[in-house]
Amino acid sequence: MDHPILTITHGVQFSAAHRMNNSRLSPERNLEIFGPCNRIHGHNYRVEASLRGPLDPETGMVANLVDLMRVMKEEIFEQLDHQLLDEIPWLKDTVISAETLAIAIWKKLANRQDELGAALDLVRVYETEADSAEYRGPASNDF
Numbered sequence: 001m002d003h004p005i006l007t008i009t010h011g012v013q014f015s016a017a018h019r020m021n022n023s024r025l026s027p028e029r030n031l032e033i034f035g036p037c038n039r040i041h042g043h044n045y046r047v048e049a050s051l052r053g054p055l056d057p058e059t060g061m062v063a064n065l066v067d068l069m070r071v072m073k074e075e076i077f078e079q080l081d082h083q084l085l086d087e088i089p090w091l092k093d094t095v096i097s098a099e100t101l102a103i104a105i106w107k108k109l110a111n112r113q114d115e116l117g118a119a120l121d122l123v124r125v126y127e128t129e130a131d132s133a134e135y136r137g138p139a140s141n142d143f
Ligand SMILES: [Zn+2]
Pocket: 018, 020, 037, 041, 042, 043, 127
């Protein structure tokens, strides 16, 4: 019990527009699958990222959340707030859903793992208060 393992989380919110659209499908098929979500509309997104690791008895922390806050501000808020997500270069060619956003944001944060102070454990994207998707990285794809 000297070094209990904990998960710590930081959340950011941003507002952005998108449309659910698969460019490989016909307009008719897109409308059939996505309905009104095929039209451009907006969400107040919330993204949470969690780090997991042992408690440092000297600091009483798993990692300094200031570092995760900085990385999430730079990689998420500054790049996505008040944008049309379909035009973001690192989201191009994907159907932009909570699921695909969670995967794309995981990759952005994982690229900066060295700065985070503990292992990236989870990215959760809320598209509304009721609906969210979470991703735990490629290692969790064991089915
Ligand atoms: Zn939507």
